[in-house]
Each structure stands twice: as structure tokens, then as C-alpha cells.
Amino acid sequence: MNxxxxxxxxxxxxxxxxxVNGDAIILxxxxxxxxxxxxINYLKYIGIKNIDDLLTxxxxxxxxxxxxxxxxxxxxxxxxxxxxxxxxxxxxxxx
Numbered sequence: 001m002n003x004x005x006x007x008x009x010x011x012x013x014x015x016x017x018x019x020v021n022g023d024a025i026i027l028x029x030x031x032x033x034x035x036x037x038x039x040i041n042y043l044k045y046i047g048i049k050n051i052d053d054l055l056t057x058x059x060x061x062x063x064x065x066x067x068x069x070x071x072x073x074x075x076x077x078x079x080x081x082x083x084x085x086x087x088x089x090x091x092x093x094x095x
Contacts, residue, residue, distance in 0.1 A: 001014055001017075001026070001029060001030060003033045003036070003037055004029075004036075004040075004055070007037060007040050007041070009040075009051070009052065009055065010052070013052045013055065013056065016052075016056050017029075017055055017056050017059065020056050020057065021056075021059050025059055025060075025063075028063055029059070029062070029063075032062075032063060035062075035065075035066050036062045036063075038066045039061075039062050039064075039066055039069055040055075040062075042066070042069065042070060045075070046073065046074070046075040046081060047075070047081050047085070048081060048084055048085060049085045050084070050085060050088045053088040054084075054088050054091055057088065057089075058088060058089070058091050058092065058095075060095060061091050061092075061094065061095055064095065069094065072094045073094050080093070080094075
């Protein structure tokens with residue numbers, strides 16, 4: 001999970017991710033580092049602000065295929081981005 005630190009995710013958030021999610025999910029994160037890195041960078045690019053909450057409570061989203069996420073969630077979808085930033089659980093619409 002060191003790649004998450006390189007992306008600006010705090011130690012506090014990493015500890016929370018570990019606390020909230022099971023060992024199998026943590027292993028999946030470690031096995032899919034490149035895809036998760038791409039997804040995080042993409043979310044930042046399109047304007048998603050609450051990455052920490054998404055990683056902690058909606059980690060399943062990050063285990064989806066990156067190309068599929070890009071098809072479903074686009075920068076032009078201003079209302080979707082706004083809704084995700086207001087309530088991170090809105091991301092479930094894209095799972």
C-alpha cells in the first residue's frame with residue numbers, strides 16, 4: 001500500500017482503510033496497485049475531492065476495471081462529480 005502514500009494518501013487514512021476493510025480487500029489493493037493508481041489519478045483529474053473517504057468506505061469501486069470506470073464516469077458529467085463530492089456514497093451508482 002506504499003503506492004497510496006506516493007499518491008498523497010495519509011498514514012491516518014491508510015490505517016483507517018485497514019481498520020474498516022478486511023484482509024482480503026487489503027490484499028486485493030496490494031495486488032492491483034497499478035489499476036488503483038490509475039483510478040485515483042483519474043478521479044483527481046476529473047475533480048473528485050473525497051478520495052480518502054472513497055478508499056476507506058467504497059474500496060470495491062477501486063477494484064473495478066479502469067477502462068470501464070472511465071466509460072461510466074466522465075469529466076463532462078458535472079452533476080455526477082458534484083454529487084460524489086457532496087456524498088461519497090453516490091459512487092455506488094458506478095459500481
